[in-house]
Amino acid sequence: MSLQDRRTLQMVQALQTMQRQETSLTQQQPATLPTPNTSAQSAALVDSDDAGPGEPRLRHWVRETVLTVAALGGVVCLLxxxxxxxxxxxxxxxxxxxxSPTIPAGAVAVVRAVPAAEVVVGDVVTVERPDALPVTHRVVRIDPNADGPAASRLLTLKGDANATADPxxxxxxxxxxxxxxxxxxxxWINRARSPIALGATTLLVGALVTWTFWPTAATAQPPARPGIRS
Known part of the structure; x- marks a missing residue:
C-alpha cells in the first residue's frame, strides 16, 4: 500500500470516529422539560383562596355587614x-x-322651630310652659299679644281628643x-333606652365585632408563594 493510500485511509477513519462521538453526545443529552406555567398556578391559588370554606366566607360577610351598618349609623347621626x-x-x-287619633300615644313627630307669626289655625305646635313640660296641641285661635313684643302671639290650643281647649x-x-x-x-325608642336593652346591645355588638375581626389561622399566616421544584 502506497503512502497516499495510507493517508486516505487514516482520514476516513478519523471522520468515522468524529461521527460516532457526535452520535453518542446526542443520545446522552437530556430531553427538555416543559416550563411550568407559574401564572396559571398563581391564578389557581388565588381562586382556591377566594373560594375558601364556609367559615371565612361567613366571617367576611359579617364583617362587611357590620362595617356597612356602622357607616350608615354614622351618616344618620351626622344628618x-x-x-x-x-x-x-x-x-x-x-x-x-x-x-289621638291623629297622633296617638307612643308616636314620634318631627318638629321645626318657626316664629309665632308664621303659625296658622290648624297647625299642630309644641309650646314651652314655664312650670311644666312642653305641650303639643292643635292651634284653634290666634290673637295678637298687646302686652308683648311685636312678634309675640296669643295661641289657643286644643288636643284633638280633648273636649275643650286648654285653660x-x-x-x-x-x-x-x-x-x-x-x-x-x-x-320602640323607650324599649331601646331601657338599661337591659342597652346592656344586651353593648354585649352583643362587642361579641360580634370581636368574633368578626379576631384573626384566624388562615389570616394570621401569609399565603405561600408557588415555586419551581428542583
Missing amino acids: SIAAAVFCDITLVMFRTGSM APYAVSGVRRVIVSQAHVGH
Missing part, C-alpha cells in the same frame, strides 16, 4: 346633627293620647311646628 343645628329640626315623643292661651314668640309624625315609634 341628625346637621338638621338640628342648621334647620332647627328635632323630635318630639307623645306620651299621652291627647292628640289659657299661650303667649309665645316662637314655637315648634309638627312636620310629620309616625305612630308606635316612641314605644
